[in-house]
Amino acid sequence: MSRAGSRRLFALLVAMLVAPLVACGDSSDSTTTIDTTQSTTTSTSAPSPSTTTTTVPTPPTTAGPDGTTSSTQATTTSEGEPSTSTTTEAGTTSTTVASEVVDFGPREGDVLAVVGVDHDDVLNVRSGPFHTYDIVATLDPLETDVVAGGETRIAGDPPSFWYYVITPGGADGWVSAAYVGYIGFGEDATAQVVADAGELPIAETLTDLGVLVANTLVPLSPPPDVVVVAAP
Missing domain, CATH: 2.30.30.40 (SH3 Domains)
Known part of the structure; x- marks a missing residue:
């Protein structure tokens, strides 16, 4: 075989070898898959508790048989338990004695x-x-x-x-x-008191004068109680 023929044969062989490689290269392309799935977080807010307001009516004031009055009103404490307050005004009554x-x-x-x-x-x-x-x-x-x-x-x-x-x-x-x-009768005892006392009795108050005169007329022990029923 001539040199020129050998070259053509070599070129043909190279072409035959390159063609399958090119074909394999095209078919061996790999596909990379990226997982784009994202996790979703759901946030749920708890509902706000509802507030209930209860209105307690004020009870009427009642009168007791003895003329006293009482009123009862319920109030709510911090623990939620009602407390009761009663106010009673006592009337005036007399006490019977045998x-x-x-x-x-x-x-x-x-x-x-x-x-x-x-x-x-x-x-x-x-x-x-x-x-x-x-x-x-x-x-x-x-x-x-x-x-x-x-x-x-x-x-x-x-x-x-x-x-x-x-x-x-x-x-x-x-x-x-x-x-x-x-009702008795009155008698002026000034002369007798002066004679018995030896002088005209003098005192700062009517009560003191009454005690002095009483002791002069009727000396008693303990001293008598003297009451001034009329003042000048």
């Missing part, structure tokens, strides 16, 4: 006078024969027209005597026997 009728004292229709009550005070007339009963009227220290009802009772411990009377204003009730008596 007493007994006694067979002495002024007769019915006798006229009595208030005695032993200070000039700036009054004598209470009560609904019953003791100082715990209600006051129904009052009498002035110089009252002289109190009519006896004819009944006397003893009550309390220590015991005290009470007269049933009718006041000048027409009210009836009970007064302490220690502060009423029969």
Whole structure:
């Protein structure tokens, strides 16, 4: 074979070898797949709790049988439990005290006078024969027209005597026997007091003067109680 023929044969062989390689190169292209899947995060917000407002009506005020009033109102505490507050205003009532009728004292229709009550005070007339009963009227220290009802009772411990009377204003009730008596007569004892004392008694107050005169006329121990029923 000539040199030229050998070259052509070599070129043909090279061409035959290159062609399959090119074909393989085309068919061996690889495809790279990128996973583009993205994870999705879902955020769920919890619903806000609803707020409920409850209005409690104010209960009416009721009156008790004894004249007292009470009202109850429920309030809600921080723990949600109701608390109850009750307010009661107490009325004034008199206390009954056992007493007994006694067979002495002024007769019915006798006229009595208030005695032993200070000039700036009054004598209470009560609904019953003791100082715990209600006051129904009052009498002035110089009252002289109190009519006896004819009944006397003893009550309390220590015991005290009470007269049933009718006041000048027409009210009836009970007064302490220690502060009423029969109307007596007046007598000027100035001369006797001066003679017994040896001088004219002088004192800073009417009460002191009364004690001085009383001790001059009737010396007693302990000293007597002196009440000024009228002041100049």
